[in-house]
Amino acid sequence: MSERDLTRPHETGRRIPPVAISETSTLVNQTGSWKYIMPRYQDGVAPCNAGCPVGIDIEGYMYLIGQGRLQDAADLLIRENPMPAVTGRVCHHPCEDSCNRASLDEAVAIHSVERRLGDMILAAPPPPAPERTRTETVAVIGSGPAGLSCACFLARFGYGVTVFEAAPEAGGMLRLGIPEYRLPRAILDRQIERIEAEGIEIRISTRIGTDVPWAVLDGFDAVFVAPGAHMGKDSRIEGAEGVPEIRPGLEFLKEVNAGGRPELGDHVIVVGGGNTAMDCARSALRLGADVTVLYRRTPREMPAIPQEARETKEEGVKFEFLAAPTAVEMEDGEFVGITCQRMELGPPDDSGRRRPVPIEGDVFSMKADTVLTAIGEDCDLSFLPDEVRTNWGLVEVEALGESTSAPVFAGGDAVDLPRSVADALGAGKRAAIGIDHYLRKEAGEDVGEVPLDDLRFAGGNVSAMRYAKDEDPIPREAPVNDVVTWDQMNPHHYRSVPRHEDHFHAGIDLRSAFGETNFGLSQKEAIEEAERCLNCGVCNRCELCLIFCPDMAISRREDGGFEIDMRYCKGCGLCAAECPRGAIVMTREGM
Amino acid sequence: MSQTIIKQHIPRDDLLASGHLACPGCAAPIAMNLVLKALGPETMVVLPACCWSIIAGPWPQSSLRVPLYHTAFETAAAVASGIKAGLQSRGDTETTVIAWAGDGGTFDIGLQALSGAAERNEDFIYFCYDNEAYMNTGIQRSSATPWGAWTTTTPTSDPEHQPKKDIMAIMAAHRIPYAATASVAYPVDLVQKVEKARTIRGTRFIHILAPCPPGWKTQNDETIDLARMAVERRIFPLLEVENGGEWRFTVDHPGGPVEPYLRRQARFRHLNEVQVEHIQREVDARWKILSNRVKHGT
Numbered sequence: 001m002s003e004r005d006l007t008r009p010h011e012t013g014r015r016i017p018p019v020a021i022s023e024t025s026t027l028v029n030q031t032g033s034w035k036y037i038m039p040r041y042q043d044g045v046a047p048c049n050a051g052c053p054v055g056i057d058i059e060g061y062m063y064l065i066g067q068g069r070l071q072d073a074a075d076l077l078i079r080e081n082p083m084p085a086v087t088g089r090v091c092h093h094p095c096e097d098s099c100n101r102a103s104l105d106e107a108v109a110i111h112s113v114e115r116r117l118g119d120m121i122l123a124a125p126p127p128p129a130p131e132r133t134r135t136e137t138v139a140v141i142g143s144g145p146a147g148l149s150c151a152c153f154l155a156r157f158g159y160g161v162t163v164f165e166a167a168p169e170a171g172g173m174l175r176l177g178i179p180e181y182r183l184p185r186a187i188l189d190r191q192i193e194r195i196e197a198e199g200i201e202i203r204i205s206t207r208i209g210t211d212v213p214w215a216v217l218d219g220f221d222a223v224f225v226a227p228g229a230h231m232g233k234d235s236r237i238e239g240a241e242g243v244p245e246i247r248p249g250l251e252f253l254k255e256v257n258a259g260g261r262p263e264l265g266d267h268v269i270v271v272g273g274g275n276t277a278m279d280c281a282r283s284a285l286r287l288g289a290d291v292t293v294l295y296r297r298t299p300r301e302m303p304a305i306p307q308e309a310r311e312t313k314e315e316g317v318k319f320e321f322l323a324a325p326t327a328v329e330m331e332d333g334e335f336v337g338i339t340c341q342r343m344e345l346g347p348p349d350d351s352g353r354r355r356p357v358p359i360e361g362d363v364f365s366m367k368a369d370t371v372l373t374a375i376g377e378d379c380d381l382s383f384l385p386d387e388v389r390t391n392w393g394l395v396e397v398e399a400l401g402e403s404t405s406a407p408v409f410a411g412g413d414a415v416d417l418p419r420s421v422a423d424a425l426g427a428g429k430r431a432a433i434g435i436d437h438y439l440r441k442e443a444g445e446d447v448g449e450v451p452l453d454d455l456r457f458a459g460g461n462v463s464a465m466r467y468a469k470d471e472d473p474i475p476r477e478a479p480v481n482d483v484v485t486w487d488q489m490n491p492h493h494y495r496s497v498p499r500h501e502d503h504f505h506a507g508i509d510l511r512s513a514f515g516e517t518n519f520g521l522s523q524k525e526a527i528e529e530a531e532r533c534l535n536c537g538v539c540n541r542c543e544l545c546l547i548f549c550p551d552m553a554i555s556r557r558e559d560g561g562f563e564i565d566m567r568y569c570k571g572c573g574l575c576a577a578e579c580p581r582g583a584i585v586m587t588r589e590g591m
Numbered sequence: 592m593s594q595t596i597i598k599q600h601i602p603r604d605d606l607l608a609s610g611h612l613a614c615p616g617c618a619a620p621i622a623m624n625l626v627l628k629a630l631g632p633e634t635m636v637v638l639p640a641c642c643w644s645i646i647a648g649p650w651p652q653s654s655l656r657v658p659l660y661h662t663a664f665e666t667a668a669a670v671a672s673g674i675k676a677g678l679q680s681r682g683d684t685e686t687t688v689i690a691w692a693g694d695g696g697t698f699d700i701g702l703q704a705l706s707g708a709a710e711r712n713e714d715f716i717y718f719c720y721d722n723e724a725y726m727n728t729g730i731q732r733s734s735a736t737p738w739g740a741w742t743t744t745t746p747t748s749d750p751e752h753q754p755k756k757d758i759m760a761i762m763a764a765h766r767i768p769y770a771a772t773a774s775v776a777y778p779v780d781l782v783q784k785v786e787k788a789r790t791i792r793g794t795r796f797i798h799i800l801a802p803c804p805p806g807w808k809t810q811n812d813e814t815i816d817l818a819r820m821a822v823e824r825r826i827f828p829l830l831e832v833e834n835g836g837e838w839r840f841t842v843d844h845p846g847g848p849v850e851p852y853l854r855r856q857a858r859f860r861h862l863n864e865v866q867v868e869h870i871q872r873e874v875d876a877r878w879k880i881l882s883n884r885v886k887h888g889t
Contacts, residue, residue, distance in 0.1 A: 022653040026610035029648070034615060492819055543597050547778050548815055550620045552609045568609035572616035572804075573812030586812075 031551065035571025035591075039564055041477035042585045044484040044537030045458035048110060051098035053422040054087065055429060055461030056080040058095055058110055060474050061117065062533035063540055070527075072473050074117045079465055081114075081425060082152040082198075083145065083191045085122050086174060088115025089518070090183050091422045092305040100536045103486040106499040108532050109521070116526035122190045129199035133158030136221035136439045140164065141208050144172020145421045146226035146412025148195050149428025150401075150435070153464050155198045157436045162220070163200060166207035172228050173413070174421065176254045177276065179283050180514045209383025221442070222435045225388070225395060225403070226412035226428065229419065231380055235271060235373035237338060239328035245335040246328065249280040249374030256283045264289045265369020269338065270317075271295075271325055272374035273302035278309060280372045281317045286514055291317045292366070296324040296343050296356040311517070320366070322356065329365060337367040379414045391416075399452055400434025401427060407442075409434055426461040433467050458483045475561055477539055477583070484537030488582035493544060497532050500525045539583040545575040600779045602628040611654035613646040616811030618801035618818060619720050620646060621775045623655075623691065626718060626797075629785035632657055634687045635674060639667040639701055641693030642727040643720070664700045667692045668708035671715040679714075687789055688715040694735035695725045698756050709765040712793040716785075719758070719796070722803035730806045738873065739866055740858045742806075747861040754873065759832065762796045766835030770796040773829065776819035780829055780841055787831075800827045808857030820852045825878045830885070838884040849874050 046059035057076055064073035077084050088111055099107035137160040140147045148170075151161040169175055170192050174183060196202060206212055217223050232248030240246045249270065255262055268284040270277050273295035281291045293312070295302060298321050302309055313319065320340075327339040342362035345354035378393050387405035389396045395403055395410035403410050411427030413419050433450060440447045455462040458481050465472070503519040521529060545562065546554050553569040554562050564575075576584040606627035613620045619642055627634060636659045638644060644661060648654045662670045667690040675688040692701055697719035705717060724742045725731040732742040734756040745751040762770045769791045773781040781799070788795040802817045804810065809817060821827040822842065826849060829842045849871050853859040862870075 020650050022648065022651045022659075024652050025608045025656075026612070026648040026652045026654040027608050028652065029610035029612065031610055031612070492816075543601075547597060547601060547625070548621060548775075550613055550615075550617050550814075551611070552605050552607055552620075552624065565609065570615035571811075572814075573810075574616055574815055577812040578815050 030567045032553070032565070032567045032569050032571075035569060037571045037573065037586050037588055038566060038569060038591060039571070039573065039575050039584050040587050040589075041539055041562065041564075041583060043476045043479045043539060043583055044482050044488075045460075045480075046536040046538065047098040047100055047483050047485070048095040048108075048536075049457040050460035050483045051094045052457070053094065053418070053420065053426040053461055054081050055426055055457060055463050056095075056114075057457070057463065057465070058114075059533065059535060059538055060472075062108070062110075062113070062530045063474055063535055063538060065113070065527055065530035066533065066535070066540065069473075070117075070120070073530075074121050076473060077114065077117050078121055079470065080429075080463060082149055082195055083425065084114050084118030085187050085191050086118070086145070086183060087421060087425065088112070088118045088520070089187070090174075090178055092307075092420055094422070100484075100486045100489065101532060101534055104491055104494055104534075105496040109499050109501065109529050112500065112502055112521040113526050113530050115520045116523060118191075119187075119520075122187070122194065126194045126197035129197060130156045131158065132160060132199065134160075134439070136160070136443075137162065137219075138222045138224065138435055138439075139217045139220040140224045140226065142166075142172055142226040142228055142412065143170035143192075143202055143204075144226060144228050144412055144424060145174060146228075146424035146428040146431075147172065147224065148192065148200075149425040150224045150226065150409075150411065150432045151200045151428075152195050152198055153429050153432030154435060155200050156464070157432065157468070159436070159439070161200045163202040164206045164208055164212075165202055165204045166211075166227075168205050170202045170204060172226075176230075176257055177250060177279065179253065179257060179279050181282070181286070181517050182279075184516045207383075214383060214385060221439055222407035222409065224401070224428070224431050224435065225384065225408060225410040225414060226424070227379060227381070227383075227414055229377040229379045229413035231378045232373060233376040233378060235325070235371075235375060237325045237328060237371075237373075239330070243328055243335055245369065246371045246373065249276050249372040250377055252372050253279055253283060256287070261287060266290055267368045267370075268292070269294055269325075269366060269368040269371045270374060271371060272376070273297065273304055273309075274374060274376070275304050275308055276377070277372075277374035278304045278312045280374050281312055282315055284370075284372065285315055285317055289370070293317055293319045294323050294325060294340065294366070295319065295321050297345065297353065298322060301345075301353045323364075324356065324358075325371070326363070335369075337365055338371060340364050340366055377413070381414065384408075398434075399430065400437070400450060401431030402434055402438070407435070407438060409438075429464055430462055433462060433464070436467075454481065456481070474538070475559060477561060484582045489534065489536060490578055490580050490582075493542075493578070493580035494534065499532065500529045535581050537582050539579075540581070542580060544578055544580060545584060548574045548578045550574065597779070601625070601782050602631070604628065606632060606634075606656045608654045608656060610652075611646045611648060613642070614803075614805055614811075616804045616814045617642075617646070618775045618803070618814050619643060619722070620654075621814075622718075622720050622773075622781070622799045622801055625775070625778055625781050626689070626691075626785050627655070627657065629782045630687050630689070630789055633685050634689060635678075636660070637662060637667055637671040637674060637688065637690045637715075639670075639690075639692050639696040640664040640727075641691075641696050641720075642722065643691060643693070645727060664696055666704055667696055667701050668704040668713070668715075668717060671717070672708050672711070672713040675714050690715060690717045692717070692719055693725075693727070694719060694721040694723060695733045697721075698734040698758055702761075706761075706765065709762065709767050709794045709796070712767065714792055714794070716788050716795040716797065718799065720799045720801040722801045722806055723755070724803075724806055726803050726806040737870075739853075739862050739870060741808075741861060742858070750861065758798060759830075763832045763835045763838075765794070767794040767796060768792070769831070769833055770798075770835075771829075771831040771841075772798045772800070772827065774800055774818045774822050774827065775802075776815045776822060777829060777842055784831065784841070806858070808860075809855060813855060817852065817855065820855075823847065824849050824852055824874070826852060826874055828878070828881055830881070838881070840881075840885055844878075846878075
């Protein structure tokens with residue numbers, strides 16, 4: 001007799017045995033009618049995804065690595081980030097700052113995993129270029145991260161793309177501004193080659209407005225402007241004009257990054273607390289100088305990536321905080337050093353950081369052979385036509401990079417964004433979506449508005465896959481576009497596992513070493529690191545809900561997901577309370 | 592606890608059917624399901640009067656996919672002995688016989704039969720799922736009810752004033768081959784203990800704490816969390832005793848104040864600070880005794 005058979009012996013006239021024997025199952029009792037609230041699988045967005053300025057499904061590729069699907073993980077990564085081998089090395093990884101795992105032990109070393117996957121992608125032959133499905137062509141000004149990102153996504157959307165690069169080699173600030181010890185040229189070259197293989201033409205040594213007129217862009221259907229910020233801000237040191245020992249830091253970096261080895265003398269002062277300042281200091285150190293960074297606030301306010309600042313310090317660069325250069329000191333017509341003003345922190349300014357104020361009368365001298373100023377850079381936008389409005393030296397843009405003059409779009413350091421590689425890549429992706437949408441609209445397609453909020457990872461950056469409606473390799477249950485926070489998860493099911501830290505150069509004389517200092521993680525370590533990912537908000541089939549359901553109401557579906565049989569679920573909520581990653585919610589909806 | 596740990600250590604098939612009559616959030620069916628997963632289909636269950644008499648379903652239903660024998664309150668161990676003897680006389684040495692009783696049927700009413708069977712080292716596994724009172728009949732106190740708890744027979748004006756009976760020490764004193772405590776919040780530990788018990792002959796005893804939302808006056812979704820807190824805060828330590836003398840903890844017990852555990856259960860809501868402090872001292876003292884047993888073997 002089957003369990004579901006409702007037939008009862010006494011009803012069918014069969015003899016009831018002397019000992020009462022149950023012959024049916026309790027499955028006839030639909031105890032699900034007891035509940036007043038019911039569970040539902042609902043995948044949310046992990047905070048790393050929401051915190052990524054590029055818009056990468058980080059949790060997604062971690063999930064795939066956890067399932068042993070390394071190649072699928074790499075494919076998912078490159079679909080949202082065209083240069084993972086670069087960002088795995090130089091990104092300031094805000095994803096790790098938002099990682100929920102930090103509340104348990106330490107954040108997942110996302111950048112190390114990304115770097116491994118990125119190098120894996122570079123080691124493989126590039127896939128065939130995406131099919132050209134659109135007749136329109138787009139010009140991109142600048143081959144930095146913003147330009148190449150925009151170009152790459154446009155090529156994937158089916159457009160013909162030409163990138164104009166003023167320098168003799170592509171890469172923009174990645175090549176000119178980032179020293180080789182952080183981003184080896186071989187890696188950068190291969191990454192750019194792979195992007196070119198997506199069907200993009202890069203015209204080097206072609207500066208718009210100088211080598212070719214703006215009018216050359218008339219032949220294109222849209223333009224993306226991403227020239228970068230290359231003009232060092234005035235140091236405002238009295239008497240600095242015409243003193244060759246006081247140099248813009250970025251200019252020095254460009255010289256070193258192009259292979260130059262300028263004479264700096266023994267004592268070098270770097271003015272500023274940002275990433276350019278750190279790069280200048282470490283490059284000067286490698287040229288044999290004794291280096292001091294002069295910063296007018298305290299370590300807390302430094303805009304440099306903390307890890308870069310830490311490495312700079314560890315390499316032996318000295319820091320002089322709460323000090324600003326005021327005047328050049330000369331002896332017998334020779335440059336000998338600078339006069340510095342001692343500062344203290346006053347009330348917060350517009351940026352929220354405490355403003356440095358001079359302590360009257362507290363001045364001191366610092367000897368130096370060279371002073372490198374790195375207090376910020378401006379953009380040269382003189383090539384832009386007047387219709388493209390600028391504001392405080394930046395192009396005014398809307399959410400998808402639209403300037404005030406269609407069909408011109410802009411991004412990267414030329415717009416009001418944090419100056420990071422990741423933000424530039426994200427801006428390039430947004431503009432590619434903006435341009436595709438604009439061109440389709442121009443072509444008479446009924447495209448409506450771009451559903452920007454839906455394309456964003458829970459308020460973070462946009463997903464190109466969501467925009468293109470690409471198939472998600474991960475089965476999602478009733479996904480919602482909300483971040484899953486630590487308090488929505490159950491920490492008890494996780495054990496503390498130490499984070500794998502990158503391997504660093506040890507015992508090498510940095511003075512003369514421009515080779516890469518960070519070796520990242522081995523493949524095995526990177527996989528172990530990916531397995532530390534908690535898959536916040538996303539069911540990874542751990543099966544704890546099956547174990548803790550008192551009513552056996554949860555079963556495995558053939559596609560790998562789970563199903564709750566509402567005929568038997570009593571709505572106790574144990575599955576939702578115990579789900580380690582907050583992927584089950586209790587709801588009254590639909591009852 | 593990663594996904595691989597659950598999938599590697601806990602068998603997939605359920606031998607317990609939906610539609611059983613446990614209250615929402617009850618720990619008893621979770622415990623039964625885990626035990627039957629570990630034992631497999633070659634198992635017979637003896638069930639004295641307890642919550643599970645109801646959970647199993649009214650005649651002519653049964654929620655178990657293995658044979659189940661309902662029997663009188665005081666007889667679980669005697670009937671289990673008899674069924675095992677019957678099976679053996681028919682040449683069946685493979686089937687595992689288990690008695691599955693509540694705390695009333697174990698600590699109080701069934702203790703004589705259990706003691707007799709254990710003394711004869713009868714070949715079955717005795718499970719006590721302990722919800723710390725006679726919950727099925729309306730939350731009357733048992734000798735497993737902890738000190739200070741409210742029940743319908745120990746009202747807040749005169750709450751339980753005996754400490755919980757030390758059943759593990761009683762069973763260890765019978766020098767049975769295997770005795771253990773287990774928790775629904777530690778499913779892998781529970782399954783491993785049951786699998787270990789299955790390979791041993793003679794009387795085996797496993798004591799499982801089973802939080803009860805209506806009896807403990809807690810939310811339905813707190814069952815696992817409370818079971819976990821009881822272990823972590825050393826109120827219900829997880830251990831094994833082999834041959835009555837070898838005591839061993841099987842998980843980490845980080846410790847911590849018992850107050851949050853008590854305050855989440857309305858059965859303890861009436862306790863004042865002095866009373867909570869008393870319970871803390873008792874838990875600390877018992878932990879010391881247990882730690883010594885583990886250290887010195889007895």
